[in-house]
Amino acid sequence: MSDPAPITTRTPSKASRYLFVLVAGLVIGVIATVMAMRAIQARQDHFPGSLMTVMAKQAQLLGDSQKQNRCSISDTAPRLQTLRALANDLEVAFPGLRDDERFQSHASRFRATLNDALAKPPADCASLAAIAQKVGSDCKACHQDFK
Numbered sequence: 001m002s003d004p005a006p007i008t009t010r011t012p013s014k015a016s017r018y019l020f021v022l023v024a025g026l027v028i029g030v031i032a033t034v035m036a037m038r039a040i041q042a043r044q045d046h047f048p049g050s051l052m053t054v055m056a057k058q059a060q061l062l063g064d065s066q067k068q069n070r071c072s073i074s075d076t077a078p079r080l081q082t083l084r085a086l087a088n089d090l091e092v093a094f095p096g097l098r099d100d101e102r103f104q105s106h107a108s109r110f111r112a113t114l115n116d117a118l119a120k121p122p123a124d125c126a127s128l129a130a131i132a133q134k135v136g137s138d139c140k141a142c143h144q145d146f147k
Contacts, residue, residue, distance in 0.1 A: 021030040048093040051086060058083050059139065062132045071125040080121065083135065097146065106142035113138050 062079045065071060090107045097103040113134050122128035 040052050047056070051089055051093045055086050055139070058086070059132070059135055062128070062135070066125050066128045066132060071128045071129060073121045073123060076120070076128055076131075080114060080117050080131075084111065084118060087111045087114055093144075096137060102145050103142070106138065108126060108139040108144065110135075 034041070058079050062076060062083075065075050065079070074083075087107070087110055090103075091098045094103065113131075117131045122131050
């Protein structure tokens with residue numbers, strides 16, 4: 001009688017295990033990185049950036065009013081009032097610069113510009129353009145020193 005052929009068993013490849021561990025490690029690494037980034041982001045103060053964003057939008061809306069020839073006091077006064085109210089929080093938003101003379105000078109010059117604009121609101125597009133240009137130059141001067 002003849003002996004049957006021996007049954008050989010194949011050992012499973014270890015490559016699939018290594019691939020699984022590699023993929024699992026990458027997924028866990030990505031999740032841990034996202035969690036760490038979120039934790040760092042949660043500790044940051046978003047107020048300074050938010051204040052600058054709202055002020056930039058209000059200044060842009062002033063310029064848009066001028067471009068659209070909507071230069072009456074009722075169109076521009078709310079924007080100027082909002083900018084002036086936001087300007088009160090500049091020192092609060094940037095506490096590290098509160099004692100800096102240059103920052104104080106820029107902030108008070110910006111508030112003075114807005115106070116003058118509110119005391120004599122622009123009645124036509126030419127005066128609105130002058131005010132918008134002055135507001136923009138005040139912002140730019142501060143950003144050149146502190147951004």
